[in-house]
Each structure stands twice: as structure tokens, then as C-alpha cells.
Amino acid sequence: MSALRRDGHKPRHVALIYDRFGYDIEHKEEFQTSGLEIKAAVESTAARAFISRNEFDVAKRMGERWKLVQVIFSSRVIASGPVPF
Template identity: 55%
Template sequence: MAASTDVLGTARLLVDINLASITDVVAINPVLAAFDSKADRHSLLGIARLLLQRCPPAWIGAAIVDGRLAPEFIPDSDLEALSWVGPDLEPLLVEIHHRLTRAAFDERRKMLGNAGELAIMSALRYERYSPVHVALLSDWYGYDIENRRASATERLEVKACVRATADRVFVSRNEFDKAAKFGSEWRLIQVIFSSSVMVERTIIAPHVE
């Protein structure tokens, strides 16, 4: 209720985190507007979840340890401001932490996949082939790299991983269908990186195991 008196500051925050926009009129993002019908606890928790996801506090990474809340890592002023959440605070913050780290993990996994494809492209070029990185064009192909040899065309699906996940490979329906269609031309290649790549800014040749 105290925050509601700072109308200008609240408006600026909502615009900054894309929950509102200002053109000829003020428009509220539908994900926020969904909570405007009733000021009950469910709605308030929904708004809190939305605000914490869009504008996560700097301490949230340190405050969740092994899936549990460690309130000693939350500044007293923030802990007091969140006290109204009561027993729902821990599951709320754990959920938000999971969403944030999952997004970062998915981005890192995509980068790892790209690195695997580039490693194979580099190896083929080293062998004086002229591969085409078709994954950059479309997912429709059902493989990542097309390499023409004298005898046949190789259609290479590249799966990158670290040692801990080297025992499993996930193949999409499209990849499976294209494997069936192209037979021996379609090949799956696994590139195993050292686990240190998960914290490195740049992946280089020695990281390939």
C-alpha cells in the first residue's frame, strides 16, 4: 500500500520491465492485467511472482541453496518487504530461482550444441572438405551438417555433451524421420567436451575430449 503512493516510480518500473507501455494511452501487459480483477492473496502472489521474475533481486542466486531458502542471504529490508508472503515465500523464491537458472542452463546448452557443430565443421574443413552448416538455415533438414564426398553425401546430426551426460542422446521426431529416409547417409556424431566448458567464456580445441 505504501508503494501505491509512489505512482510515478511504480509506472516507470512497469514500463522498464515491459509490464506496461505508453503510446497514446497507457497499456497494461496482459500477463499483469490477468491479476486486476480481484485483490485477493492469489492475485497478490501472482503479481509478486511476475515482478520477481521480470526484475529478480541480486541476492536470489545466493539465497537458494540446494533447493532450499537461506534467508540469511537476503538483506533485512528486502526480507521485511517480503514478509507479507509468509509461508509461501520459500516455494515462491525457489520456483523463480529454478526458472532463472533453467533459462541460463538452456542458453548454455544451446551454446554447447553450437560449439559441437562448429568443431565438426572445423574438422571437416581441416580434412579439405567443404561442408555446409545447414542447421543455420533451418531445422527442417533433420541434421546439422551436409558434407559431400566422392562416393556419397554425409548428413551429420551433431550432439554435444559433457562426460557426465555422454550416456544419453535425445533425437527429435524430425531427426528420426530423416534418419529413416536417408539411411546410411544420415549419421549421428557425438562431441564430448570437458566439464570445464560450462564455466568457460570461450571453448577451444583442448576442451574436446
């Protein structure tokens, strides 16, 4: 969210509103609305990501406007506590 805001976008964290959107973050690029599904992983699980049936159906319907974003965290960061921003 903060990275999108920093780039001048106005994202909405729709996963906080309703779980059935099929993605977590919604943002507009020019005249098109895109959905970002965010999946977190550590190095040992980075080779795979699981999506729900609803996420799959929404991705199919939205096509290129739906994007899967995987954020990979270092296990050292997780073990040492919260990351300061």
C-alpha cells in the same frame, strides 16, 4: 565444421539455413551427400542422446548417409570459459 574443412571437405551448416533438414551439417563424400547430426554433451550426460522425431525420420530415410556425432566437452573447459582455437 573446421575439422571437415581441414580434411578437404566443403561442409554446409544447414541448421543455420533451415531447421527441418533433420541434421546440422551436410557434406559430400565422393558422389554421395551425408548429413551429420551433432549433439553436445558433458561427461555426466554422454551415455544418452535425444533426437527429434524429424531427425529420426530423416535418419531412417537417409540410412547410412545420416550420422549421429556426439561431442563430449569436459566440464572443466565449460567452467573456465571459451576454448581458444
